[in-house]
Amino acid sequence: MDTGGSSESPIETKKGKSKTPRKTKDSVLKQKSPAEFFAENKNIAGFDNVSVKRVMFDSIANSDLWFDGYGLHHFVALNPIVLLIVVMIIFLLLIFLYLQPGKSLYTTVRELVENALDSAEAISELPVVEVMIEEIGRSKFNSMIGLTDLDRVDAELYDDFETVKAREKRLAKEARNQEIQAKNAALGKKVKEPAAAKGIRGRGEASFYRVICKDNGRGMPHDDIPNMFGRGVTNCGCMHIYVVLSGTKYGLKQTRGKYGLGAKMALIWSKMSTGLPIEISSSMKGQNYYSFCRLDIDIHRNIPHIHLHEKRDNKERWHGAEIQVVIEGNWTTYRSKILHYMRQMAVITPYAQFLFKFVSDTSEYSLSLSLSLSLSLSYLFILLVKNVTISFARRTDVMPPVPPETKYHPSAVDLLLIKRLIAETSKQNLLQFIQHEFVNIGKSYAERLIGEMGPDFSTKMPVKSLTSQQIVRIHQLFRQAKFDDPSGDCLSPAGEYNLRLGIIKELHPDMVATYSGSAQVFEGHPFIVEAGVSVGGKDVKQGLNIFRFANRIPLLFEQGADVVTRTALKRINWNSYKINQTQDKIGVFVSIVSTKIPFKGTGKEYIGDDIKEIASAVKVSFCVKLLVTAMETVGKYIPDATGAIYDVLQEMARSHAAKRKRYEGEDAELLKKVSVRSITKETLSEKLAQHVEQVDYEMALEYATHSGVKEEPREPIYIQSLETEKQFIDFHCPIFVFRLFQ
Numbered sequence: 147m148d149t150g151g152s153s154e155s156p157i158e159t160k161k162g163k164s165k166t167p168r169k170t171k172d173s174v175l176k177q178k179s180p181a182e183f184f185a186e187n188k189n190i191a192g193f194d195n196v197s198v199k200r201v202m203f204d205s206i207a208n209s210d211l212w213f214d215g216y217g218l219h220h221f222v223a224l225n226p227i228v229l230l231i232v233v234m235i236i237f238l239l240l241i242f243l244y245l246q247p248g249k250s251l252y253t254t255v256r257e258l259v260e261n262a263l264d265s266a267e268a269i270s271e272l273p274v275v276e277v278m279i280e281e282i283g284r285s286k287f288n289s290m291i292g293l294t295d296l297d298r299v300d301a302e303l304y305d306d307f308e309t310v311k312a313r314e315k316r317l318a319k320e321a322r323n324q325e326i327q328a329k330n331a332a333l334g335k336k337v338k339e340p341a342a343a344k345g346i347r348g349r350g351e352a353s354f355y356r357v358i359c360k361d362n363g364r365g366m367p368h369d370d371i372p373n374m375f376g377r378g379v380t381n382c383g384c385m386h387i388y389v390v391l392s393g394t395k396y397g398l399k400q401t402r403g404k405y406g407l408g409a410k411m412a413l414i415w416s417k418m419s420t421g422l423p424i425e426i427s428s429s430m431k432g433q434n435y436y437s438f439c440r441l442d443i444d445i446h447r448n449i450p451h452i453h454l455h456e457k458r459d460n461k462e463r464w465h466g467a468e469i470q471v472v473i474e475g476n477w478t479t480y481r482s483k484i485l486h487y488m489r490q491m492a493v494i495t496p497y498a499q500f501l502f503k504f505v506s507d508t509s510e511y512s513l514s515l516s517l518s519l520s521l522s523l524s525y526l527f528i529l530l531v532k533n534v535t536i537s538f539a540r541r542t543d544v545m546p547p548v549p550p551e552t553k554y555h556p557s558a559v560d561l562l563l564i565k566r567l568i569a570e571t572s573k574q575n576l577l578q579f580i581q582h583e584f585v586n587i588g589k590s591y592a593e594r595l596i597g598e599m600g601p602d603f604s605t606k607m608p609v610k611s612l613t614s615q616q617i618v619r620i621h622q623l624f625r626q627a628k629f630d631d632p633s634g635d636c637l638s639p640a641g642e643y644n645l646r647l648g649i650i651k652e653l654h655p656d657m658v659a660t661y662s663g664s665a666q667v668f669e670g671h672p673f674i675v676e677a678g679v680s681v682g683g684k685d686v687k688q689g690l691n692i693f694r695f696a697n698r699i700p701l702l703f704e705q706g707a708d709v710v711t712r713t714a715l716k717r718i719n720w721n722s723y724k725i726n727q728t729q730d731k732i733g734v735f736v737s738i739v740s741t742k743i744p745f746k747g748t749g750k751e752y753i754g755d756d757i758k759e760i761a762s763a764v765k766v767s768f769c770v771k772l773l774v775t776a777m778e779t780v781g782k783y784i785p786d787a788t789g790a791i792y793d794v795l796q797e798m799a800r801s802h803a804a805k806r807k808r809y810e811g812e813d814a815e816l817l818k819k820v821s822v823r824s825i826t827k828e829t830l831s832e833k834l835a836q837h838v839e840q841v842d843y844e845m846a847l848e849y850a851t852h853s854g855v856k857e858e859p860r861e862p863i864y865i866q867s868l869e870t871e872k873q874f875i876d877f878h879c880p881i882f883v884f885r886l887f888q
């Protein structure tokens with residue numbers, strides 16, 4: 147049923163410029179100019195280098211800003227050098243995020259999954275995320291776009307032409323490889339992902355995939371959908387750049403998404419690689435309709451090109467979103483990255499339920515896996531079969547709290563941001579603005595700051611009347627004045643419990659220690675580092691196995707330059723903890739959360755090693771010391787325990803020898819060995835130490851984790867009076883519910 151609201155045309159004005167999107171009451175959509183985007187995320191574009199940064203940001207600061215009716219759309223007049231730099235960066239981003247051969251499939255899955263989790267968590271819903279990748283053969287793809295299949299006539303003309311001999315050689319090699327993999331898996335060795343088979347696919351042969359991601363999240367307001375997905379490119383008319391990015395996560399808070407870029411990139415890539423539109427179904431809680439929108443993007447005019455946008459009957463009262471996009475990609479090469487990503491996401495998000503499916507219309511075999519399958523075996527199966535279904539079950543109902551939105555710390559703002567805050571504030575005068583739009587500035591401190599700004603400033607002056615020079619003065623003072631550090635209350639780390647649970651499930655280590663640091667500050671943004679170090683375990687290679695997470699996103703690429711890798715490799719002297727860095731199986735998990743993760747590089751893939759605040763927090767968090775302490779704590783009881791046991795054994799052996807008391811069978815054997823001193827205190831101590839090492843750490847740690855709950859803040863509970871009418875009362879706690887009957 148169409149409940150109205152159908153639209154078939156792109157959003158545009160007569161002049162061909164994009165129209166300001168209409169804001170509905172549900173709308174929280176904000177838009178951002180490229181200048182704002184790069185000013186706020188200069189690290190990712192490599193602009194944290196002072197000299198380059200100055201050229202660009204001084205130019206931006208001197209440029210004119212015009213605000214439209216909402217104060218949200220910025221037409222930024224830039225000088226040609228800056229314009230060129232901005233455009234180059236956008237294209238570099240596009241190239242690095244999407245156009246690396248095949249990586250597009252991985253990036254698309256990642257962006258959609260992260261949006262899905264953000265959306266469910268925003269409404270405190272335990273996330274249920276379903277991801278499906280459907281491989282589409284060339285014939286099917288052709289029929290989807292209305293192209294008739296043509297048989298090859300001149301086979302040798304094609305890049306993937308193989309002589310009979312070459313084909314036989316390739317197949318034999320592949321069979322040999324598979325045999326080796328099968329043997330390795332049977333022996334419990336790690337199964338290597340084979341390089342993509344050569345000769346099967348020529349240079350021009352593309353693979354197409356439909357990627358569908360469904361969630362149970364917040365959904366999107368009907369009218370915002372086209373802009374959320376369909377505004378994503380520059381419109382470089384002579385000297386102007388129009389708004390490029392839009393999203394709902396621009397407020398200052400810890401979220402996975404931040405840039406307002408990911409979904410647009412997926413759409414632009416689908417436009418570039420297959421030409422097929424994106425399809426979005428979405429409904430918000432309580433809506434009797436769901437929105438269906440099919441759109442692509444008019445890259446030149448920077449407007450969503452809507453094919454269909456309508457409201458449909460929502461009988462099941464479903465809420466969430468389902469995004470469907472058809473892109474070119476490469477499953478063979480990126481399969482293991484995608485599966486690792488899903489698996490690590492399940493580790494850091496144990497309160498979510500994930501279902502991952504890969505289906506191919508050319509497949510002959512299929513496989514269903516649950517997370518418990520051993521890693522190497524599961525990879526082997528995945529290599530041999532095409533269709534794969536993996537479910538990552540929810541392991542806890544305890545969800546970290548939703549990170550609240552916070553205000554900027556005065557030391558975290560630059561000129562452009564102050565201008566934006568002034569444009570958006572509802573406060574009238576300078577005092578109210580300074581006091582209410584920033585954290586850690588009380589009224590009297592705001593008055594002192596304004597006094598310090600000089601005679602041109604007064605507490606009552608209208609904030610919107612500030613000149614550019616006056617804004618620079620405020621900025622300078624914010625940089626020089628003392629402020630208390632922002633608190634970490636606005637952050638929501640995974641929590642030691644979740645991290646520990648993740649490590650145990652992922653690596654089955656012999657020993658693990660976790661650590662959660664207190665909030666620290668980088669450029670006015672609070673951050674928290676949590677870490678876990680483990681030794682031993684299943685499917686863990688010798689040496690360092692590093693797992694990195696930022697705002698609860700697994701980071702899989704560009705590991706070498708990352709602060710965690712560098713710290714683990716260069717700043718930790720593993721030997722001094724009696725851990726052999728190359729021989730032992732060491733797991734290192736580090737999760738960083740912040741209102742702003744200072745990503746480096748062009749994708750959200752690594753955090754630079756040059757930020758000393760983060761580097762030193764990561765180093766401190768390496769809980770090797772804890773691990774050693776844990777070993778020592780258990781070990782320290784061994785001599786006493788051995789002494790006591792051995793004294794008892796000796797006494798028993800004496801009684802047995804003097805026939806005061808008779809022991810039989812194994813017991814008699816043991817006592818005889820004690821008498822003839824083939825069992826001594828030393829051998830007993832050695833055996834006990836070995837046993838302590840081999841004990842089932844998973845159970846012990848689960849126990850320790852649960853008993854650790856008593857460290858949490860306690861809540862008083864009151865037993866209901868017997869006279870009440872209720873028959874029972876429930877006490878809820880994160881790990882159990884206690885029902886008390888009358």
Ligand SMILES: Nc1ncnc2c1ncn2[C@@H]1O[C@H](COP(=O)(O)OP(=O)(O)OP(=O)(O)O)[C@@H](O)[C@H]1O
Nearest residue numbers: 261265374393394403404405406407408409410467
């Ligand atoms: N599954 C979803 N459910 C609800 N809203 C969504 C969903 N996917 C996208 N959106 C909305 O679309 C906006 C744009 O998404 P996009 O992926 O482009 O950017 P982002 O997630 O804000 O930032 P980033 O580029 O860092 O991922 C989001 O801010 C969000 O409001």
